[in-house]
Amino acid sequence: MPGLRGAGAGRLSPVKRRIPAPAPARRPSTRRVTTVLAGVALALATTGCQVNSPVQTDVAYVPADGVPANVGELALRDLALIGDGSGTVVISGSAVNLGDQDMTVKIAAQADPNATTAPTGSEISLRPQEQVALASKGLQLSGVKTKPGGLVPVTVTSSVGGTTVVKVPVLAPKDYYSTVTPAPTGS
Template sequence: MKRRFLAPAPARRPSTRRVTTVLAGVALALATTGCQVNSPVQTDVAYLPADGVPADVGQLALRDLALIGDGTGTVVVSGSAVNLGDQDMTVQIAAQADPNATAAPTGSEVQLGPREQVNLSTKGLQLSGVKTKPGGLVPVTVTSSTGGTTVVKVPVLAATDYYSTVTPAPTGS
């Protein structure tokens, strides 16, 4: 018995459509790979994921510190205060005096126990004499009885959206 060998079939040329599709895919991959070169990785960029600003004064940690008001004089202090220490502390918050103002601003204070965290907007902390409109920054002095004093530029925000319930306490008329 003789064995027959079949000659290989002639090679087919790939269709123009297939070549075009493959080349388009390669071009797309190369083009989109270059986007990362020109765009920084967002997790490498530091930012504050809050409306307010942070501040640390010794064992006192303030987070998302903001002033809620409309520029008519009285603002509510909003944010979170945490006593990281092992002893009681008194926290005083006051707006720095505006040289053009006729009356000096008033401040507020709150007591914090060891390892205590409070929501400042629920403590009724208010500052008067703040005429800065929403969108502006107000220099605020923060003093901790256990850690010293610092000045922080705090944003003024309008009492809208989720701040709509954060309003100054009514005054006795």
């Protein structure tokens, strides 16, 4: 090739660049290490809380003041006794006849072995598929001396379903139960 000088005139020579040496490794700051360790410790601590505590939606509970009960085709919900411990309580809650025939429901407190008088009960009739608010029917029990906050064993009998015993809470007649009071007795 004409006009080229030297033996290596047709080749490109490699570019020689100087590559800088890597920077020496820096030790992480004490503050950064402390922050990372604190974060790891917090994550481990809060993970343990979840392991030892069940998820609340997995725990069945009754979201009411009273208790539920089923006797055959009779469904009682939010069953509570409203009173102040003086002897007469009003039965509160709802009763539903889920069956296809009439039924009679009897509710009575179980006798206290230390009491001098036997408690009385109440009775109500329900048509098929009927639901009633028990407090609006004036159902009462007498001879219940349990103070608010206590539990009273109550016998619930359905004419078509049998009998069951339920521990029913006694609630004070205040707040939204302030209008649920025993009927006046004739003197």
